[in-house]
Amino acid sequence: MVGRLLTFVNTHRVIKAERLLRGSNLEVEVIPTPKDISSECGMSLVVKEGEFQRALDILAEAGVEVVSVHEWKRE
Amino acid sequence: MFMSGNGSEERIVYLDNAATSFPKPLCVWRAMEHYFFKVGGNPGRSGHRLSYRASEILFDTREALARLFNIDTPERIVFTKNATEAINVAILGLLKPGERVVTTAMEHNAVMRPLRYLEKTQGVRVDVVPADSRGMVDMEAMARVLEEKAALLVVNHASNVAGSLVDLAGVGALAREAGVPMLVDVAQTAGCFPIDVKSMNISIMAFTGHKSLLGPQGTGGLYVAPGLEPYPLIRGGTGSKSELEEQPALWPDAHESGTPNVVGLAGLRAGVEFVLEEGVDSIRAHEGRLFERFWQGAREIPGLILYGPDEWKERVAVVSLNVGGEDPAWVGHRLDRDYGIMVRVGLHCAPSAHKSLGTFPRGTVRVAFGLFNTSDEVDMALEALEAIARG
Structure with a gap:
């Protein structure tokens, strides 16, 4: 899925974030974090470009810290 | 039977x-069977779906325990193989040489032995509050003993010998007044007596999974309130911050090095959910x-x-x-x-x-x-x- 890739500090936070976003009917893809981005955690979340800001708002409101945000262009 | x-x-x-x-309960066995046949991955390690599903089992187990004990920060529940290991992480990880610790005469050796070890090797002062012949801890003596500065209070919620309960809300209030973090051993009460870490002012709680939480043996854990940072007893791979050769400070990773007992924790999750459902x-x-x-x-x-x-x-x-x-x-x-x-x-x-x-x-x-x-x-x-x- 093309959009933005969000990284988190550990898998616990990835799962927490994924459930929050899916619970708000956002489309989410869980992918292994690409090596050139980070080794922070094994997994990252990809959200659609158009839903990216909403995703950040949902996570901020729930206090789930996003470590970094990257453009993601791979299908 | x-x-x-x-x-x-x-x-x-x-x-x-x-x-x-x-x-x-049958659901415990079923959950373990499901992990064995349908999940099987190593949590937090690899990037595939079976690894992720294993991570979700740990996540859901923490969430269920957090609901049961009214904990706001499930990531600060870490899994151990039993309550003894959890107590050791707390006692050995928090007490520094020469500090004073208060405990009760009703403790299990899971508490007494690490305390006596620190007394002998680190000069930790151990003050034991007496109990009467019914196994009830002397609350007046507890109040007196807590007037002097202490680094930690360790209390057994219910005696594994006499069954006698400690009034946790009462002791928790004394600990809060004295500014002493309270470590509670809930091996005999978790799952069969209402526990609320907030109203009881519990800073640290060691639980076992295989008694009234109805999970399998080899499961247990430790809850540590934000602000307290015991040093880890075990260091190693966590699947996070892999570029660093130093142990990450993140929870739960800091205290969960090495592959955990996921099959056991799948059973524990089912046990805790069974308890939540029964009430x-x-x-x-x-x-x-x-x-x-x-x-x-x-x-x-x-x-x-x-x-x-x-x-x-x-x-x-x-x-x-x-x-x-x-x-x-x-x-x-x-x-x-x-x-x-x-x-x-x-x-x-x-x-x-x-x-x-x-x-x-x-x-x-x-x-x-x-x-x-x-x-x-x-x-x-x-x-x-x-x-x-x-x-």
Whole structure:
């Protein structure tokens, strides 16, 4: 899925974030974090470009810290 | 309960639930089976779906425990193989050389041994608050002892020998007033007595998964409130911050190095969810009915000596007793051999508690009821004890 890739500090936070976003009917893809981005955690979340800001708002409101945000262009 | 053993059905009355609960709910076995056949991955390590599903099992287990204990920060629940390991992480990870720790005479060796070790090797001062012959901790002495500065208070919520409860809300208030973090050993209460870390002011809590939480053996954990940072006992791979050769400070990663017992934790999650569904209050009410029936019957048996408080509100369904001057080991053997009744005998890894009750070094026969015991089983135990007491 093309959009933005969000990284988190550990898998616990990835799962927490994924459930929050899916619970708000956002489309989410869980992918292994690409090596050139980070080794922070094994997994990252990809959200659609158009839903990216909403995703950040949902996570901020729930206090789930996003470590970094990257453009993601791979299908 | 009937079990097949050696090809024939045998009647088993399992009254050793303070050692480990048995049987477990069917959903616990099913959840473990599901992990084995449908999940199987290593959590937090690889990037594929089976690894992720294994991570979700850990996540969901933490969430279920957080609901049960009213914890706001599930990531600060870390899994260990049992309550003993959790207590060791807290005690060894928090106390510094020369500091003072307060504890009670009703502690298990899971607490006493790490404390005595630090006393001997690190000059940690250990002050033990006494308990009476019913196993009730002296709350006035507790208040006095907490007037002097201490780094940690360690309290056993319910005695594994006498069944006596500590008023956690009361002790928690004293600890808060004194500014001392309170570590609570809830091995005998988690799942069968309501526990709220917030209203009870619990800073640190060590639990086991295989007693009243109804999970399998090899599961347990530690909750540590934000602001307290014990150093990890075990360091190693966590699947996070892999570029660093230093242990990450993140929770739960900091205290969960190496591949965890996911199959066990899948079972624990199912056990905790079973408890949540049944309701801790209704589990406690059931165990209270069993205790009252047993206690009233046992008091009528000549020669039987009962220990621990009479009042249900002061205890859990763990009962210590002796049959006249008989060796507890022999009473336990007769209950097993002649009646198919399983109990535990001896000192129960808690010599200090037995000294309070006046049962050291002989020990006691311990009868511990659980969620799956019935009033018929209580009656069978009473009949057997009466026959043994008659000689």
